[in-house]
Amino acid sequence: MPKVSIVMPAYNSEKYITHALNSLINQTFSDWECIIVDDASTDGTLKIIKEFSAKDPRIRYKILDSNTGSAKVPRDTAINMAISDWVIFLDSDDILESNGIEKLLQRQDETGADFIILRISQINEDGDINTEKSNSRYKNFDFSQVLTGKEAVKLTIGNWLIGGFGLINKKLLSNRKSFSEIFHNYNMDEYDTRQMIISSEKVAFINTNYYLRINPNSITRTLNIKKFQTLYTNDLIKKLVEDNFEQIDSIHEKMKYQYICGILDCRKMLLKLKRKIEKAKYMELDTLIRKYYKIFVSYKHKTWSLSLIKVILYTRYYTLFRFTTFLLFEIRKLKK
Numbered sequence: 549m550p551k552v553s554i555v556m557p558a559y560n561s562e563k564y565i566t567h568a569l570n571s572l573i574n575q576t577f578s579d580w581e582c583i584i585v586d587d588a589s590t591d592g593t594l595k596i597i598k599e600f601s602a603k604d605p606r607i608r609y610k611i612l613d614s615n616t617g618s619a620k621v622p623r624d625t626a627i628n629m630a631i632s633d634w635v636i637f638l639d640s641d642d643i644l645e646s647n648g649i650e651k652l653l654q655r656q657d658e659t660g661a662d663f664i665i666l667r668i669s670q671i672n673e674d675g676d677i678n679t680e681k682s683n684s685r686y687k688n689f690d691f692s693q694v695l696t697g698k699e700a701v702k703l704t705i706g707n708w709l710i711g712g713f714g715l716i717n718k719k720l721l722s723n724r725k726s727f728s729e730i731f732h733n734y735n736m737d738e739y740d741t742r743q744m745i746i747s748s749e750k751v752a753f754i755n756t757n758y759y760l761r762i763n764p765n766s767i768t769r770t771l772n773i774k775k776f777q778t779l780y781t782n783d784l785i786k787k788l789v790e791d792n793f794e795q796i797d798s799i800h801e802k803m804k805y806q807y808i809c810g811i812l813d814c815r816k817m818l819l820k821l822k823r824k825i826e827k828a829k830y831m832e833l834d835t836l837i838r839k840y841y842k843i844f845v846s847y848k849h850k851t852w853s854l855s856l857i858k859v860i861l862y863t864r865y866y867t868l869f870r871f872t873t874f875l876l877f878e879i880r881k882l883k884k
Contacts, residue, residue: 553630706802
């Protein structure tokens, strides 16, 4: 049985997947398997996968019958196929540093941690590192520390101060809700990763790179209705925080900030979409925002430390919220 299973969801990745797979083949540690689940790609992705699999028996693949629109379903399918006790997620457009697996296993042996988290370095389409972005997240970060899952998850709320990729004990994956139990949003990994972190007895870190490719054409960087699913995902994360932390814990303030930022992002996107979608769809999305806004204002944690402008925006009256956000949106348009 291989020591590590690499899990890779893939969809229309012909431009990058060769780099991802080569980063595995060139690893200093060789006792691994890679399971790729293709989410019904329509480009040359599957052809590349088959070529690599034919050359290297460590690479297996499965093809889904139809596109699911979410990385969660192919990723969870690959997890179910994995036979190792340890799992590493590698997206098909990302790259793992050549000694990544070896270093992760060494760190696990040193610490006995359930989750060993890699350093995230951002790369562009050409594979060049965004040094400023990559270094700012880890300024003064102590990679030698070992935290409990609850301590580590605090570093992910409000803003990701750590990454979410690394070596994962498979028992953490079996504890997650499967894709058949919950709605599989395009960004459900935001919730899944926090589930795994908080379920860990120990979380360790290592200053070895996972190269995360910033694709300007990805859903997260374009105007796409799927991004409204962030509202649902943030609500799941909010419930995770409420279930695991007392109301006096400062994590609730960070969660409140993350929750309203998601609502504001969706409100801004809706205003941009106003003349591009049908009125019925616009009203449906507005109703969705209203639903989660009402949940936000009823948040049990009562401490407020937000700026005055945010206090003005965050009233119990959704009509006022709609008006003030519309006004700010129009003012920003005039300034451009």
